[in-house]
Amino acid sequence: MSDTFSYLLMAWLDPGLLGLTALGVLAGIYVGAIPGLSVTMAVSILISFTFSWEINNALALMVGIYVGGVYGGSRTAILLNIPGAPSAVTTAFDGYPLALKGEAGKAIGLSTVMSVIGGLIGVLVLALTAPHLADLALQFAPRDYFLIAVMGLLLVSSLSGKSLARGIFSVALGATIGLVGMDMVTAQPRLTMGSMELLGGIHYVVVMIGLFGVAEAFYQLHNMAKVPVKQNVDKIVPPLNMVLKFLPLSIRTSIIGVVVGALPGTGGDIASLFAYDHAKRSVKNPEVxxxxxxxxxxxxxxxxxxxxxxxxxxxxxxxxxPGDAVTAVMIGALVIHGLNPGPMLMIETPYMFWFTVGNLALANIFLLFFGLTGIKLFTKIVEVPKAIMIPLILVLCVVGTYSLNSSMTEVYWMLGFGILGYWLKMFGFQMGPIILGVILGPLLDESYRQAMSSVGDSSVDFLLGLVVNPLSLVLTSVIVLVLLGNTPLKGWLYSRFKRR
Amino acid sequence: MTKPLFTQLAIAIGSIAVAGGAFADYPERNIQGTIQWGAGGATDNVVRSLTPHVEEVLDTTIVLTNRAGGTGVIGMNHVMRQRPDGYNLLFGAENPQLYPLMGLAEFTYDDMHPINIIGQGLVVIATHPESEFDTFAELLEYAHENPGELKMGGTGAGGLPSTIHAMINSVDDLDVRTVTFGGDGPGVTALLGEHIDFMPLSLSAVAEQIRAGRLKGLAVLGSEELADLPGVPPITDAIPELESFLPWGPFWGVFVHEDTPDDVKATLEDAYEQAVASDGFQEFLTNFGGESLNLNGEEAQQYLDNWQSVTAWSMFEADAVEKSPEELGIPRP
Incomplete structure (x- = not known):
């Protein structure tokens, strides 16, 4: 027990590790805030950079960047309506309207506190239930991933705004974009029109930067004359009663986040979409x-x-x-440093688990500190005149896209999606459902085909599988209930029950 | 009159010195390295472990970029289109040797110059501990009696499992359902969850799982048992005819543009030979489940040709591809 405590506090007591974690969080916030600069990329660059370091130092820096980077995506989402990362797409839905009202400071303050609460709940779940949660995650068969993807499609109703038809169109468009590239099973080119550059598919971050970054910049050209709202930066730290009021929602969505994050096939991007949907369904009368x-x-x-x-x-x-792309790279880092990431890691190097838990907790504390300072400066971004801001955004979009894979083709695609997104915006389409489609399209395709080939391409066995396995049955029931609850069938069933 | 002559002479001598110096001092700036697979994968791990040792020998920085996608086509295509000055390296795996056969691209490693074939991965056919099979021979017998019932994890056409499946089918008959995953990682996860029955995997992806008893090995792709995996029989115990294909494994290599000047090629070959042989890297490779090759020049070319011919012909004989290797000028092994 005393060992556990000493491992847990390792990062807290060593000044070097403390400093590296802090540096990582600070750097991560900026990496995360710039669309296109991703945590995965930053961590892979760090592997070469920290090759000769001691492993703990390298990990402390990476953990810091990871925690800071996931949070950083919300900054630009709130201030500019341009999510820095796919997991911050839904943050822009309500964050940007707040910035337009002059409440950007308050919004950033609240999102910082809630990020830290979410982060700490994630760490707590990791510390207390890791082996059990991992076993649960392994239970998810391809069939269950398919059901999760279908559940994800149902989110369209929460993301479409006023017109559901437009939302469904957008999801389909996004799913089609997500299918471009080499077919996973046969290795045949799909929708690539003979282009070699498209064999690898269209990266969803490219779509995101185009639809949110460039399209938003073009759209803002309509309001050139509008004077930017003066931001109120008096109350940045949210009052305690406000935090307490939202605490139950934060805990519920954190649980969604930690479970979806633990599934090896899904990550923070899908988790945040589910969480937004959950908030919309469970909070009946929000103040706004x-x-x-x-x-x-x-x-x-x-x-x-x-x-x-x-x-x-x-x-x-x-x-x-790996639970996601970033942890995949971190596993690589452990291998390169001579450790053996695997089921024996916790037995042979027990300190590694508790060191990471302690370090993650520490990173979240730093996040609270760095997240709540410097907001005043950040909110000034919204007050910058459009004539300066819009060209800057466009440059950032190009740089961010190019840095993804150093590919000019992707830059052209990004600009193309920017123009497409601008037109769609003009006609009242929402960008959220397109991103939903791009993320879910490949998951649907992959999991459906895996599930079908597992049962020897028998549709009967496939459908039976959806209700026979207990885990699948739970997921299927949720889908059926959501469908019934959102269609006219609900009223019909309700009246039938009442008559009896 | 003499003055302009001197000037011209000086310019001529100066430009010769500059031109000569450009090669003599190689490398005089950073080298760009393109990895044709994504961050965190096997190729990425090998390259990122090796690079610091090479940087030490060459006394320069190698900037690594992952350009993944299209089974490596995109990364390779990028390096082939750069200037042939030795400042652009390609780090790749075995896949390009099959591009024309799979119809993915016209080029193979024959269109580039191999600097070093670093090493090759060992291959294990693994299953979960609850499986009723303890050896591959038992699994094969079951599959003969119940064709099309077992579920094999795969990574798509041209991937490691599909190649091994083809090799087996060119001499035996293994009729199974193939469930395709995005890579070794998701496949291992499905195997851990018992959603598939077995999967051929690189040792680096499963060694730890087997050591911990979370997975068990049915066979190693080789003609002898491995010291690291005692008790896992060689695949030739189950199918002796496979002997002719062995040794076989997925490999990793460093390549440059074909037209790179010879002295630059020599400098790189020398540097990589030293780096691969270094104790630090050798230790990593053993730990990683790989076998060191450290081949360059004629030996590297021979290895590449042999790999291509063995793999292409076994895939063709197992009806895994439609194009005949003969049409593509790949000789029979």
Missing amino acids: PFGEGAYEGLVAPESANNAAVGGAYVPMLTLGM
Whole structure:
């Protein structure tokens, strides 16, 4: 027990580790805030950079960047309506309207506190239930991932705004974009029109930067004359009663985040979408409607995506399997440093688990500190004249896209999606469902085909599987209930029951 | 009159010195390295472990970029289009040797110059501990009696499991359902959850799982048992005819543009030979479940040709591809 405590506090007591974690968090916030600069990329660069370091130092820096980076995506989402990362897409829905009302400071303050709460809940779940949660995650068969993807499709109703038809169109468009590239099973080119550059598919961050960054910049050209709102920066730290009021929602969405994060096939991006949907369904009467600056719409995704960090570490530390792209790179770092990431990691190097838990907790404390300072300076971004801001955004979008894979083709695609997104915006389409489609399309495709080939391509066995396995049955029931609850069938069933 | 002559002479001598110096001092700036697979994968791990040792020898920085996608086509295509000055390296795995056969691209490693074939991965056929099979022979017998019933994890056409499946099918008959995953990682996860029955995997992906008893090995792809995996029989115990294909494994290599100047090629070959042989890297490779090759020049070319011919022909004979290797000029092994 005393060993556990000493491992847990390792990062807290060593000045070097303390400093590296702090540096990582600070750097991560900026990496996360710039669309296109991703945590995965930053961590892979660090592997070469920290090759000769001691492993703990390298890990402390990486953990810091990871925690800071996941949070950082919300900054630009709130201030500019441009999410820095896919997991912050839903943060922009209510964060940006708040910035337009002059409440950017308050929004950033609230999202910081909720990110930290989510992050700490993620760490707590990791510390207390890691082996059990990992076993649960392994229970998810391809069939169950398919059901999760279908459940994800149902989120369209929460993300479409006023027109559901437009939302469904957008999801289909996004799913089609997500299918471009080499077919996973046959290795045949799909929708690539003979282009070699498209064999690898269209990276969803490219789509995101185009649809949110460039399209938003073009759209803002309509309001060139509008004077930017003066930001109120007096109350940045949210009052205690406000935090307490949203705490139950934060805890619920954090649980969603940590579980979705622990599943090796899904990560923070899907978690934040589910969390936003959950907030919209469970909070019946927000003070301000969702999409117009509801605080609940900020609390849910921000809690969930930071909780997903703790979740992603669950399969990594217990089984040596990555929970997401960042932990995949970290496993590589452990291998290169001569450790053996696998089920024996916790037995042979027990300090590694508790050191990581302690370090993650520490990173979240630093996040609270760095997240709440410097906001005043950040909110000035919104007050910068459009004539300066819009060209800057466009440059950042190009740089961010190019840095993804150093590919000019992707820059052209990004600009193309920017123009497409601008037109769609003009005709009242929402960008959220397109991203939903891009994320879910490949998951649907992959999991459906895996599930079908597992049962020897028999549709009967496939459908039977959805209700026979207990886990699948739970997921199927949720889908059926959501479908019934959202269609006219609900009223019909309700009246039937009443008559009896 | 003499003055302009001197000037011209000086310019001529100066430019010769500059031109000569450009090669003599190689490398005089950072080298760009393109990894044709994503961050965190096997190729990425090997390259990122090796690079610091090479940087030490060459006294320069190698900037690594992952350009993944299209089974490595995108990364390779990028390096082939750069200037042939030795400042662009490609780090790749075995896949390009099959591009024309799979119809993915026209080029193979024959269109580049191999600097070093670093090493090759050992391959294990693994299952979960609850499986009723203890050896591959038992599994094969069951599959003969119940064709199309067992579920094999795969990574798509041209991936390691599909190649091994083809090799087996060119001499035996293994009729199974193939469930395709995005890579070794998701496949191992599905195997841990018992959603598939077995999967051929690189040792680096499963060694730890087997050591911990979370997975068990049915066979190693080789003609002898491995010291690291006692008790896992060689695949030739189950199918002796596979002997002719062995030794076989997925490999990792460093390549440059074909037209790179010879002295630059020599400098790189020398540097990589030293780096791969270094104790630090050898220790990593053993720990990683790989076998060191450290081949360059004629030996590297021979290895590449042999790998291509063995793999292409076994895939063709197992009906895994439609194109005949003969049409593509790949000789029979």
